[in-house]
Amino acid sequence: MTQPTTARREQLKPPVSQIGVVGWLNANLFNSWYNTAFTIVIAAVLFWLIPPLFRWTFIDSLWFSSSEACRDIDGACWSFIPNNIRFIFFGFFPEGQAWRPALAMFLLLALVIYSKERTRWKKSLGWIWAASLIVMGTLMYGGIFGMPVVETSQWSGLPLTLMLSFFGMVAAYPLGVMLALGRRSKMPAIKTLCVVYIEMIRGVPLISLLFMSSIMFPLFLPEGVTIDKVLRAQIAIILFTAAYIAEVVRGGLQAMPRGQYEAADSLGLTYNQTMRLIILPQALKIVIPPTVGILLSAFKDTSLVVIIALYDVLKTTKVALSNPKWTGYSTEGYIFLALLYFIFCYAMSSYSRRLEKEFDTGH
């Protein structure tokens, strides 16, 4: 056998025009006459756009001033945010009690971050979560340890957004998986039920579900019985998201080769074991990208609760902007809000990409 020639021969460097900065520019920005034209036009636009934007954002702007001082400047009035941060974040939560939702949110986020590592997914983590949820609930509602009761109608701002989306996702995911399995069931009753549910929910907008939960649903309850409005919205979000997750998961289930079921069957595994140990771990992994897409839109859709008069973080910002002292600074307010949403969404999507990598076993 002859050795591969490359091992013996001296290695030549590729021509300069193909590597390094010059190579990159040649390959990506100036590789044809129309790409060159595009590059020039875009460079011109950026040149024209960025300096004034930079001026507005950083140079002519005020960060920690009164609203009066803002009237005299051309730049951004970021002062709107520190001056209204308590209301934007905590809404109508009583003055002086804001530390409670702040602490609850901190606890939630800390736990989420702690739970990111797969090596920590143990039974004990479940207990930590259960305990923390009780603590969070107590912090929010109060009524003991000298904390005054705060009704859920006063829960608003970021805690409300986070709560609706967090529980929406956490509850909708398993429900969606069950629905997907149900839709593929051989039992006609279960299958029909799941199909009807999924198609009905997917056939209506979330807004109509929220309306139903807030206006129609109480009409069916016996007199004197009320179910908390936040809870009703929460359930509507869960039911809605679950239907979409179900269809994504069903796609993953359908992508599983028959051989996997047969191999599991031939070992004598039961249906539940087959699903839990063989099929779902693989199917759910395949559908991580579309699932995260649904979870992201569920997160953003929580802002729709404004139509049933719940004050999520978008609505509290709007209210703060309607204060005559601060009218006219909606650009700053919404940029801040966009950044806030972006941070959460980006964290979720980059985490999902990491999970995908971790679950990759090279097949």
Next chain:
Amino acid sequence: MTDKLKNNPVGQENKTIIDIRGMHKWFGDFHVLSDINLEVQSGERIVICGPSGSGKSTLIRCINRLEEHQRGQIVVNGTELTNDIKNIEKVRAEVGMVFQHFNLFPHLTILDNLTLGPIWVRKTPKKEAEEAAMMYLEKVQIAEQAKKFPGQLSGGQQQRVAIARSLCMNPQVMLFDEPTSALDPEMIKEVLDVMIDLAEEGMTMLVVTHEMGFAEKVADRVMFMDYGEIVEQNSPDVFFANPQHERTKLFLSQIL
């Protein structure tokens, strides 16, 4: 060599382990298996051959109920296969199966592939299951790969892992559904060697294969199927030297 192979190992009494009587199966309108009668003794090694579409894979898939038969009776290890899912699971735990495309679980390591059945079906303690798994991996000469994932192994290695996975369940019978058909030629031998070892240890085996060399060497009985029927069955020397039916002769002339 052949004589040694054809003897049942000491201490194994001759009992019927698979008993199929008057079994028919249809796929829709297609009569894929017709009046199958087959009795397999413990320790027997049967090679099933026949043209594609003759129903040979379907036959062995009926034995662990991956396919459902519509008429007749299949009794495996004293348990009749009916719609009773508990009976089916019981039979499956006793019957190992090796597939053409290996069907390893790609999300689990080799070791986890092997211990899954013992841990969840047999309720073996994890440590014990892992020790047994390592023993079987040694046996198929692949122990050093225990921590890898199936996707990192060659086809021949994967098929040996699949055999080891079945063995971990201590099955009474092993079914092989064209175990070497998806392999590159140089990998066929390593899998066949493992199967020959198994046969020497007295494992009851039903093998669907086109490897006639394997059949000659190992089988107690070679069975020829065509159009969903068992056309002819005989000991390998008679079967290959002196086939009785025209269809068998034609088939053998085409593949040998």
